[in-house]
Amino acid sequence: MVSLQAITFDLDDTLWDNQGVMLKTEEGHYRWLLEALVAWRAKRQEAPLALGYEQGLADYLQRRQAWAQQVPERRGDFTWLRLRALEEQLEAHGLTRSAALLWAAAAMNEFHRLRVQVTPHPEAAGLLSTLAERYQLAAITNGNIHLKRQPLAAYFPVAIAAGELLAPKPDPKPFLTALERLNVVPQRAMHVGDSWQEDVVPAQQLGMHAVWIAQQGDQPLPARVHRIAHVKELPEVIQWLEKRH
Numbered sequence: 001m002v003s004l005q006a007i008t009f010d011l012d013d014t015l016w017d018n019q020g021v022m023l024k025t026e027e028g029h030y031r032w033l034l035e036a037l038v039a040w041r042a043k044r045q046e047a048p049l050a051l052g053y054e055q056g057l058a059d060y061l062q063r064r065q066a067w068a069q070q071v072p073e074r075r076g077d078f079t080w081l082r083l084r085a086l087e088e089q090l091e092a093h094g095l096t097r098s099a100a101l102l103w104a105a106a107a108m109n110e111f112h113r114l115r116v117q118v119t120p121h122p123e124a125a126g127l128l129s130t131l132a133e134r135y136q137l138a139a140i141t142n143g144n145i146h147l148k149r150q151p152l153a154a155y156f157p158v159a160i161a162a163g164e165l166l167a168p169k170p171d172p173k174p175f176l177t178a179l180e181r182l183n184v185v186p187q188r189a190m191h192v193g194d195s196w197q198e199d200v201v202p203a204q205q206l207g208m209h210a211v212w213i214a215q216q217g218d219q220p221l222p223a224r225v226h227r228i229a230h231v232k233e234l235p236e237v238i239q240w241l242e243k244r245h
């Protein structure tokens, strides 16, 4: 008898390593913005803005943090925070409001172009394609990667951007939303993710099975929680679970 009906996946650091891409995206879209602004101002015979890369990037981060404090319900909506911070920074450096809005949006386009350039683990596509024959699949992420443009999008008919729901994991809302769209009860679903706090704990508390991707971890695992070192080991856990039923 099949016990599981659905499997939900965290994305960043679960189906690909995220760190290198985040750094390239962070630096790349901001550098792109400053260079594009210099060219735009030169064409209009205007002096370059007094905005340098290092100091500008640090100021951009501070403004994001300030916005997250001012509007706490948006703290996990990273695209929104970045847009507000960039608009504010550009206006503070002399752009008109409308130019600031336009250039902030253009910079975020570049951000999303870079952000989706993740390289899934080589086993990921084959694994998802096999699982999709038997289980319903969903993605639940706190990150602001473009869910339709990410390289594994085709495997996730249901994809939840928790930050944009204003309820980043560990909030149970993105899990419940995914389960509702899949029409599955928590007991027949499994969540797979690398974060103990954001993936494992909320899924387990809802009654889902949870697979924690962690290289190490000696702590005793609560009921329904399994640990693997890499997502490629997932089929073994599923087989073991299915055999018990």
Ligand SMILES: [Mg+2]
Pocket: 010, 011, 012, 013, 014, 193, 194, 195
């Ligand atoms: Mg993750």
